[in-house]
Amino acid sequence: MATITVPHPLPSPEEDAKKLRKAFQGFGTDENAIIEVLGHRTAAQRAEIARTYARLYGETLVEGLRSELSGDFLNAVILWVMDPAERDAELANKALKNKGDWHIWDIWHIWVIIEVACASDPDHLMAVRKAYCSRFSSSLEEDVASRFAHEQPLGQLLVRLVSSYRYTGEHVNEGLAQSEAEELYDAIRIPHHERVIRILSTRNKSQLKSTFNHYKQHYGKAIDEDIESSGSSQFTSMLKVAVRCIGSPEKHFAEVVRSSVLGLGTDEDSLTRAIVSRAEIDMKQIKEEYKNRYNTTLNADVIGDTSGDYKNFLLTLVGSADP
Amino acid sequence: MATITVPHPLPSPEEDAKKLRKAFQGFGTDENAIIEVLGHRTAAQRAEIARTYARLYGETLVEGLRSELSGDFLNAVILWVMDPAERDAELANKALKNKGDWHIWDIWHIWVIIEVACASDPDHLMAVRKAYCSRFSSSLEEDVASRFAHEQPLGQLLVRLVSSYRYTGEHVNEGLAQSEAEELYDAIRIPHHERVIRILSTRNKSQLKSTFNHYKQHYGKAIDEDIESSGSSQFTSMLKVAVRCIGSPEKHFAEVVRSSVLGLGTDEDSLTRAIVSRAEIDMKQIKEEYKNRYNTTLNADVIGDTSGDYKNFLLTLVGSADP
Numbered sequence: 001m002a003t004i005t006v007p008h009p010l011p012s013p014e015e016d017a018k019k020l021r022k023a024f025q026g027f028g029t030d031e032n033a034i035i036e037v038l039g040h041r042t043a044a045q046r047a048e049i050a051r052t053y054a055r056l057y058g059e060t061l062v063e064g065l066r067s068e069l070s071g072d073f074l075n076a077v078i079l080w081v082m083d084p085a086e087r088d089a090e091l092a093n094k095a096l097k098n099k100g101d102w103h104i105w106d107i108w109h110i111w112v113i114i115e116v117a118c119a120s121d122p123d124h125l126m127a128v129r130k131a132y133c134s135r136f137s138s139s140l141e142e143d144v145a146s147r148f149a150h151e152q153p154l155g156q157l158l159v160r161l162v163s164s165y166r167y168t169g170e171h172v173n174e175g176l177a178q179s180e181a182e183e184l185y186d187a188i189r190i191p192h193h194e195r196v197i198r199i200l201s202t203r204n205k206s207q208l209k210s211t212f213n214h215y216k217q218h219y220g221k222a223i224d225e226d227i228e229s230s231g232s233s234q235f236t237s238m239l240k241v242a243v244r245c246i247g248s249p250e251k252h253f254a255e256v257v258r259s260s261v262l263g264l265g266t267d268e269d270s271l272t273r274a275i276v277s278r279a280e281i282d283m284k285q286i287k288e289e290y291k292n293r294y295n296t297t298l299n300a301d302v303i304g305d306t307s308g309d310y311k312n313f314l315l316t317l318v319g320s321a322d323p
Numbered sequence: 324m325a326t327i328t329v330p331h332p333l334p335s336p337e338e339d340a341k342k343l344r345k346a347f348q349g350f351g352t353d354e355n356a357i358i359e360v361l362g363h364r365t366a367a368q369r370a371e372i373a374r375t376y377a378r379l380y381g382e383t384l385v386e387g388l389r390s391e392l393s394g395d396f397l398n399a400v401i402l403w404v405m406d407p408a409e410r411d412a413e414l415a416n417k418a419l420k421n422k423g424d425w426h427i428w429d430i431w432h433i434w435v436i437i438e439v440a441c442a443s444d445p446d447h448l449m450a451v452r453k454a455y456c457s458r459f460s461s462s463l464e465e466d467v468a469s470r471f472a473h474e475q476p477l478g479q480l481l482v483r484l485v486s487s488y489r490y491t492g493e494h495v496n497e498g499l500a501q502s503e504a505e506e507l508y509d510a511i512r513i514p515h516h517e518r519v520i521r522i523l524s525t526r527n528k529s530q531l532k533s534t535f536n537h538y539k540q541h542y543g544k545a546i547d548e549d550i551e552s553s554g555s556s557q558f559t560s561m562l563k564v565a566v567r568c569i570g571s572p573e574k575h576f577a578e579v580v581r582s583s584v585l586g587l588g589t590d591e592d593s594l595t596r597a598i599v600s601r602a603e604i605d606m607k608q609i610k611e612e613y614k615n616r617y618n619t620t621l622n623a624d625v626i627g628d629t630s631g632d633y634k635n636f637l638l639t640l641v642g643s644a645d646p
Contacts, residue, residue: 122456133445138527140488141486142489149518160482164462165453169456204462
């Protein structure tokens with residue numbers, strides 16, 4: 001469930017656009033007004049406001065925001081006003097173009113690829129792939145395949161996940177779930193990468209959730225934990241993320257937020273990505289998971305690790321402290 | 324270029340629907356009228372006629388056709404009035420559900436999978452995947468992956484091809500084309516399947532055509548011929564089909580038609596598929612290729628191997644004997 005709130009009655013797109021324009025003008029910027037408007041509108045409403053703003057003032061809303069805001073606050077607001085498919089295409093491209101050797105901490109950059117592929121619905125992924133082609137003159141799977149050409153089977157896993165278009169019905173074949181739970185159990189141990197990749201990248205999500213349930217019942221251990229204990233390669237690590245994003249995305253995103261605030265300094269890019277991407281999808285479940293797992297609230301961690309308008313904006317998106 | 328012709332002025336969808344209804348009624352069926360109407364309308368026009376027919380007569384056009392026609396003529400007309408994406412989804416599913424061991428002659432059934440994946444534009448392939456999920460409660464790549472789970476690397480090749488969404492721009496990186504031509508040359512010989520699959524399933528078509536040109540220039544042999552001489556496995560055979568469907572689909576479809584009429588009896592399914600699928604795309608080029616390659620015309624072979632209304636219908640779709 002979403003955590004953003006929309007006022008009733010809803011101001012018209014013209015009123016919102018005017019309020020934003022006013023917030024940009026004069027001496028200083030009225031950040032609170034920007035948060036008040038944009039932080040309380042759905043993706044469709046934000047798109048309508050952006051169209052209206054451009055029509056009224058001859059500059060895009062993003063140009064207006066860029067001229068007035070800066071830093072993490074700007075980055076978060078820009079991602080928030082982008083069309084969700086365009087935003088994911090942008091985030092995926094940024095992760096792929098992050099040059100240099102991959103160290104253990106770099107691996108977080110790959111998470112976004114798996115999130116886009118596994119934690120959203122198939123039509124959204126298709127829209128992301130279209131947006132990616134339009135923006136970057138190459139396909140998403142092409143850039144993933146080139147980037148990881150020499151890192152197999154990780155590259156194959158990622159390419160197959162971003163290329164998927166899963167059936168979205170509820171149809172589950174219990175017999176198949178049982179036999180593929182066994183297949184996964186063996187494949188993780190041997191390891192038979194092709195089998196694991198085939199099952200995770202092609203089966204529909206209801207089917208896979210049933211497979212994961214059979215796994216836990218039969219082997220007494222959740223598949224993601226079992227994968228974790230089976231090895232520490234990048235492949236195993238990403239396999240675990242894929243299983244989480246498919247079966248229980250709230251667990252994965254709670255971990256993204258938690259990792260971003262732990263340790264020295266904050267990983268604002270990851271924190272922003274998790275909150276902006278999920279505020280309209282399942283932030284309520286993420287906050288519940290966060291509370292159960294870390295004995296603190298997501299809101300408390302955001303307050304502790306961020307400040308100023310950036311903090312206010314994120315808190316607006318995640319809603320009240322009580323999940 | 325297409326070979327079907329549309330009359331000017333064009334009758335309204337109501338007139339066409341009425342003419343079809345009349346053709347279905349009374350003593351005997353007026354097959355010529357059916358061919359006259361449907362054989363001279365574009366996909367969009369046929370869809371409009373079907374909608375109008377259903378609205379006017381309370382039965383679908385397909386139901387009307389099924390009650391009056393039979394055999395190869397019926398099959399061809401049904402495929403022709405289907406939405407092209409639905410048609411390809413149907414053809415792919417039929418090929419995948421063709422049970423039994425794969426013998427050398429069965430391999431033709433797989434061609435359709437590669438045709439759908441490589442010989443049409445990326446948005447069409449996406450539409451086929453959507454239609455496939457709606458009709459069959461599973462995804463195209465899921466059924467391909469399951470069907471070929473134990474036939475690697477063929478399964479991987481097919482899954483990656485049907486999952487592709489290629490960039491459609493004209494942008495070509497000549498340096499990359501040169502280096503990937505070399506990579507393909509080595510990969511075909513070693514063989515490094517993953518490399519071949521990565522290049523063929525992710526690069527855009529303009530890029531691949533340039534790569535194939537570099538290949539021919541540098542090694543003095545077209546890549547499809549080189550693949551053919553490198554082995555006779557199902558994988559090599561399908562790799563050749565993929566290269567053809569990407570680089571010069573008219574060569575592939577000329578071969579489909581020629582294979583379907585050669586030998587004892589005719590493979591009507593393949594003949595119908597090739598003509599119905601390509602009549603609005605590149606049948607003109609296919610006929611030219613046919614003439615150059617086989618020293619006879621496609622029309623002459625259709626006349627020699629088919630008869631009756633089925634023959635008349637196919638000849639209407641392929642147009643005049645002179646390519």
